Amino acid sequence: MWDKVKDFASEFFVTGDPLIYGADVSIVLTILAIVVSLTYFKKWKWLWTEWLTTVDHKKIGIMYIIASFLMLFRGGVDALLMRTQLVMPDMSFLQPEHYNGIFTTHGVIMILFMAMPFMFGLFNVIVPLQIGARDVAYPFLNALSFWLFFFGAMLFNLSFVIGGTPDAGWLAYPPYSELMYNPGPGQDFYIWGIQISGIGSLMTGINFIVTILKMRAPGMKLMKMPMFPWSVLSSCIAIIFSFPILTATLALLFLDRYAGAHFFTLDGGGNPMMYINLIWMWGHPEVYIIVLPAFGIFSEIVATFSKKKLFGYKGMVYAMMIISILSFLVWAHHFFTMGSGADVNAFFALTTMLIAIPTGAKVFNWLFTMFRGKITFETPMLWTMGFIPCFIVGGLTGVLLSVAPADFQFHNSYFLIAHFHQVIIGGVVFGYFAGLYYWWPKLFGYRLSERIGKWAFWFWNIGFYLCFMPQYVLGLMGMTRRVVTYSWDKGWFEMNLVSTIGAFLMGLAFLFQVWQIAHGVKHRHANRDVTGDPWNGRTLEWSIPSPAPHYNFAVQPQVTEQDDWWERKLRGEGASGIETAAPQLEPIHMPRNSGIPFVMSICWFIAGFGFVFHWLWFIIPGLAGVAICMLAHSFNYNTDYYIPVDEIKRTESKYRSGGLEGEVIH
Helix, strand or coil, X not given: CHHHHHHHHHHHECCCCHHHHHHHHHHHHHHHHHHHHHHHCCCHHHHHHHHHCCCCHHHHHHHHHHHHHHHHHHHXXXXXXXXXXXXXXXXCCCCHHHXXXXXXXXXXXXXXXXXXXXXXXXXXXXXXXXXXXXXXXXXXXXXXXXXXXXXXXXXXXXXXXXXXXXXXXXXCCCCCCCCXXXXXXXXXXXXXXXXXXXXXXXXXXXXXXXXXXXXXXXXCCHHHCCHHHHHHHHHHHHHHHHHHHHHHHHHHHXXXXXXXXXXXXXXXXXXXXXXXXXXXXXXXXXXXXXXHHHHHHHHHHHHHHHCCCCCCHHHHHHHHHHHHHHHHHCHHHHHHHHCCCHHHHHHHHHHHHHHHHHHHHHHHHHHHHHCCCCCCCCHHHHHHHHHHHHHHHHHHHHHHHHCHHHHHHHCCEHHHHHHHHHHHHHHHHHHHXXXXXXXXXXXXXXXXCHHHHXXXXXXXXXXXXXXXXXXXXXXXXXXXXXXXXXXXXXXXXXXXXXXXXXXXXXXXXXXXXXXXXXXXXXXCCCCECCCCCCCCXXXXXXXXXXXXXXXXXXXXXXXXXXXXXXHHHHCCCCCCCHHHHHHHCCCEEEECCCCHHHHHHHHHHHHHHHHHHCCXXXXXXXXXXXXXXXXXHHCCCCCEEEECHHHHHHHHHHHHCCCCCCCXXX
8 A cells, every 4th residue: 555655655755856946845834824824814815805816906916926926036047057058068967957947937938927927917906997887897807817817927837846747848849748748737738728728718808809999988988998998909909819829729739639639640541730830820929919008018118118109099099900900910930940832931031021110110219209208217217218228139130030031040950049039028017027116116106116126137137148149149140949958069058158147147136136126115105106196197097096005096088188197287286185075976896796707717726736746536527517617607697896985985095094005005
């Protein structure tokens, strides 16, 4: 009996690597610390009522952002491990199989479990405020979307210590991801972690399209809407058309592995190239899905800190919608070398060049907005300024890669690695950092330290250029992707050393950001925002107190023009305080909290875990739990309530006097 237990444990848990044992210890200690803290401070009920069951879009957004920072840490550690392995020739810091797993999980975590939740977090906390809504269109669905993402991410990350990490690359190309070459559970962790979180992403896309189209404040026509909701709308349109492709593709791969199908197995009559086409039909729109909201953030910040109306508003809107459409017509440039033929390569080379035109036009619009503006360089504006040269270089190298004959030289080299990170870090991550700093006072009621923020900014930027500029050179010198080690005679040592130093500087920059947040929490009373409008903003979110009340607006705003809040300030109307709004106050209709999204997502996690190990005794109760939750919700009629006028008056009075400062933190 004991021997069977030991045999099961040796197969079930990942063993044999000191790094894995260190992760095991850290996971156990972290869980113990959380449980002990919640018990000691008697916060279990608070956790359930305020967070686990909330449908408040702002709290859901905060949870998305916290999760994305945790994933940024995990993905960043993976990156530092890879750079440590490559810092010198003939290194044996990581075993080849461990290295394969790390570069696979690094890509998946950074794109799907860091960038996507960061983006969704900013969607949640800002879009309803900017369009004058009190919540999203479907609050219950919004909570379910978050918890599906969260438990999908946890299922994927569990593979690090249980079963084994997926190691077929971040897009899991066959035949490496097929059962014959990858028989362990790692690839099934990949499939089901992404599938469960992907369902949540698709629902978020639907939710925000409806929210933006149907819940804008009276008078806010589409062409009077702030630029960030426009960027969210274009991103969500791409989500609802691309994520079903990802879901179907991974379902077919799972059938290959689980049921012996042969969709992508060549010796069974399948076609691996069909998988590669399908995964990139999702994968390239995904790049624009995460970068378009960053464009919206930069548009808001540039206008605010230049004290000018955004230059070329209509052109920016058209550019975003064109990018959203063209993003579906460029996927084959990822495999020019696959033998598709000159005609196919020429078509996709042309569409790739075309999509650079609206993207480049946006850069000129931001520059013209800044031209002769009264620019101030607070932290959000610094990140915006840092983005522009970085993204220009990334865009130019993207155009180089779109030239099919040149791509035969660049393909699968470190030149491509440098380009991709230049666009994703310089465009997406810098953009989301800018947005987080910009809207932090609205979320928590206080500003973060500008001094520490500038240290983080400069370490991020210097580290970024030190890390990735040498990788362009390495690519031109012949260093290919997925290389686990190299010899001294390659001549790659110096550039890899500089690249690794840059990576660790970015890691140091992340620590500065953690310090900045901790410092902000500690000194929140001294740095609190009593105005609700610390940046002298232009859009509706700055017309209400900081942090925003749970109902957002005491009185539904009436919009008459673009940048309505800015125009009202120019007319001397000031903040829409409770005193002037009192005669119009009415009870506010709000959604009621629900624990069903949390419980249903746990059931999906159980079912996914069962699918990974082919355990019907896990799959059946997990799916049964999902069905029961759906049935219970369909018979739940107590889904909303009204906030009485007296409570609105008390809340507004406390917020505007600073009495609820930092409520979200406590």
